[in-house]
Amino acid sequence: MSDSFVVQIHNLVKKFPVGGDFFTALKNINLELNHAEFTGLIGPSGSGKTTLLNIIGGLDSPSGGNVNVLGSDLGSTSHAERAELRRTKMGFIFQSYNLLPVYSVFENVELPLILNKIETNERKRLVEQAVGSVGLLDKIDSRPAQLSGGECQRTAIARAIVHKPALILADEPTANLDSENSHQIMKIMGRLNNEMDTSFVFATHDEKIMGYLRRIVHLDDGQIAKDELIENPQFGEQS
Amino acid sequence: MMFKIAIKNLLGAGLRTWLNVFVTAISFFMIIFISAMYDGMREHAMQVSIDTEIAGGAYWHPEYDPMDPMTFEDAHSVLPDAVMALVDQKKAVSVLVSQASIYPNGRIMPVIMKGISSEQTIVNMPTQMLVVDDETTIPVMIGTGMAKDAKLKVGDSFTIRWLDADRTYDADEGTIVHIMETENFKLDLNHIWVPLAKAQSMLAMENEATYVTFAKDVLPSEGNGTWIHRDIHYLVRDMEAMIEADEPNAAIMYIILLALAAMGIFNAQVLSIFRRGKEIGTLMALGMARSRVVGLFTLEGGLNAVLAAIMTVILFGPILWYFNTYGIYMGIDYSEGQMGLIIAKRLIPVYSVGLVLTTTFVVSIIVLIVSYMPSRRIAKMRPTDALRGKTAV
Numbered sequence: 078m079s080d081s082f083v084v085q086i087h088n089l090v091k092k093f094p095v096g097g098d099f100f101t102a103l104k105n106i107n108l109e110l111n112h113a114e115f116t117g118l119i120g121p122s123g124s125g126k127t128t129l130l131n132i133i134g135g136l137d138s139p140s141g142g143n144v145n146v147l148g149s150d151l152g153s154t155s156h157a158e159r160a161e162l163r164r165t166k167m168g169f170i171f172q173s174y175n176l177l178p179v180y181s182v183f184e185n186v187e188l189p190l191i192l193n194k195i196e197t198n199e200r201k202r203l204v205e206q207a208v209g210s211v212g213l214l215d216k217i218d219s220r221p222a223q224l225s226g227g228e229c230q231r232t233a234i235a236r237a238i239v240h241k242p243a244l245i246l247a248d249e250p251t252a253n254l255d256s257e258n259s260h261q262i263m264k265i266m267g268r269l270n271n272e273m274d275t276s277f278v279f280a281t282h283d284e285k286i287m288g289y290l291r292r293i294v295h296l297d298d299g300q301i302a303k304d305e306l307i308e309n310p311q312f313g314e315q316s
Numbered sequence: 317m318m319f320k321i322a323i324k325n326l327l328g329a330g331l332r333t334w335l336n337v338f339v340t341a342i343s344f345f346m347i348i349f350i351s352a353m354y355d356g357m358r359e360h361a362m363q364v365s366i367d368t369e370i371a372g373g374a375y376w377h378p379e380y381d382p383m384d385p386m387t388f389e390d391a392h393s394v395l396p397d398a399v400m401a402l403v404d405q406k407k408a409v410s411v412l413v414s415q416a417s418i419y420p421n422g423r424i425m426p427v428i429m430k431g432i433s434s435e436q437t438i439v440n441m442p443t444q445m446l447v448v449d450d451e452t453t454i455p456v457m458i459g460t461g462m463a464k465d466a467k468l469k470v471g472d473s474f475t476i477r478w479l480d481a482d483r484t485y486d487a488d489e490g491t492i493v494h495i496m497e498t499e500n501f502k503l504d505l506n507h508i509w510v511p512l513a514k515a516q517s518m519l520a521m522e523n524e525a526t527y528v529t530f531a532k533d534v535l536p537s538e539g540n541g542t543w544i545h546r547d548i549h550y551l552v553r554d555m556e557a558m559i560e561a562d563e564p565n566a567a568i569m570y571i572i573l574l575a576l577a578a579m580g581i582f583n584a585q586v587l588s589i590f591r592r593g594k595e596i597g598t599l600m601a602l603g604m605a606r607s608r609v610v611g612l613f614t615l616e617g618g619l620n621a622v623l624a625a626i627m628t629v630i631l632f633g634p635i636l637w638y639f640n641t642y643g644i645y646m647g648i649d650y651s652e653g654q655m656g657l658i659i660a661k662r663l664i665p666v667y668s669v670g671l672v673l674t675t676t677f678v679v680s681i682i683v684l685i686v687s688y689m690p691s692r693r694i695a696k697m698r699p700t701d702a703l704r705g706k707t708a709v
């Protein structure tokens with residue numbers, strides 16, 4: 078795999094059993110995502126964007142084809158190896174935040190560092206850095222129930238970036254947010270993309286965030302309908 | 317690392333954790349308490365027998381068989397020197413046993429008449445109550461059960477008929493001088509107690525006795541003649557056999573209690589873990605391996621058991637202590653329902669180290685198993701399903 082690619086997919090097929098038959102969610106997908114790209118997988122519901130994102134994240138396995146993510150062939154790796162890949166090199170942002178409700182902002186963001194066995198003082202420094210970068214230092218001891226939707230998603234972003242992964246996968250990160258929060262979240266992620274040199278891949282059908290993307294992969298009925306590079310994103314360099 | 321996360325999860329979950337812990341603590345309490353009651357009942361029976369009847373052991377006349385009243389007629393003689401010496405030193409008490417009939421309220425009742433020294437302190441019986449000034453009638457002490465059966469009360473007189481050493485029937489009037497409260501039905505039911513000297517006189521058996529019960533600190537001595545030494549182990553053998561025969565029942569009861577506890581814990585743990593499917597999915601997405609997810613939730617179960625043990629001590633400890641100190645009033649009248657075992661009117665539970673350790677160990681294992689099984693099932697799900705909060709049923 079070329080060093081500039083974080084994801085290389087060839088002839089990817091994903092089928093789900095439905096009753097006694099199979100539903101094909103992804104059909105012969107070929108895709109290469111470059112280092113530090115800010116890419117959106119766009120399409121209507123059922124087009125296969127979340128399935129593709131899950132396969133890239135090693136949360137689901139392909140039914141056919143090759144998927145190489147950050148140098149690992151996901152078709153030939155074990156559950157434990159894929160877990161390690163996610164733990165060390167990936168970050169996830171979910172539509173419904175998936176913050177652990179019993180943890181504070183600090184503890185939620187700290188979790189990937191604990192899983193990576195980072196030493197306590199270093200953990201504290203990295204957590205404060207990540208929480209600071211999303212502007213939530215004043216809420217660092219709050220629990221998710223005490224935060225607004227936008228603040229929850231910013232916490233999820235801090236959790237995704239805290240261990241400085243090479244690839245961040247975001248599934249509908251703005252779907253539960255209002256317009257103002259959506260723009261804020263996208264600006265934060267755009268800035269982090271620039272600062273950290275991290276690749277971002279979004280699965281979304283939210284029109285509001287299209288203007289931030291520098292590459293848009295259109296999916297329709299499990300296939301790539303269009304793959305376009307945006308020379309000058311509507312919202313500039315997400316500053 | 318896992319320990320830290322598990323502690324955080326447990327303490328962070330607040331009410332959910334404390335409800336689970338409470339259910340487990342109740343299980344600890346119920347199993348320990350009920351089993352301790354059962355053990356207490358058996359130990360009490362043994363203790364009451366020793367305290368009121370057996371003391372340190374006995375010397376029996378060679379013909380004496382307490383299970384066969386027909387032997388009483390011949391089971392009497394003057395005490396051997398060594399045994400007599402113990403009685404003289406007030407280290408033993410003689411008892412003269414014979415069959416008799418009483419006629420309370422015009423009815424006939426066969427009884428066992430026992431003569432005992434009113435001054436004795438070897439067994440815990442209020443024999444001093446047999447000392448009376450009026451020597452015109454035979455002073456008689458009976459137990460509450462016998463009093464109820466015969467409808468007798470203090471001051472009541474009735475005819476006593478007996479067969480003396482010369483094979484002659486004789487009769488005289490007896491008067492109830494005391495009704496004793498005793499938990500040992502063997503001293504109560506169908507028994508009448510009279511002063512030893514009076515019994516010897518009535519039966520024409522001067523200085524004779526059927527058996528001698530000696531104090532706990534007395535060692536067996538030589539010079540017992542034909543009298544048979546019965547040690548404490550021999551005298552409690554019936555009770556020990558009864559307790560041993562009862563072991564399977566105790567084990568079954570323990571298993572039933574454990575099963576009930578296990579069901580309660582299983583419900584609480586399974587509900588708790590299945591509700592956390594999305595959390596498990598998130599942990600897997602963040603890179604926690606399946607085996608570690610299972611380990612984490614099992615560890616949480618283990619910590620749950622530890623917290624439950626602490627809660628049991630804090631919450632139920634005073635209750636256990638209270639019952640251990642003051643006992644529990646049972647309100648059982650053995651004279652109506654003969655249960656074949658001495659039942660304490662006030663039962664003291666016995667918390668043995670073995671019971672507490674075994675219960676703690678077994679309940680902890682149950683908690684670990686019921687934590688392991690559902691978390692393993694959820695961890696086997698596809699992370700994408702777990703993330704959507706699908707349950708693994």
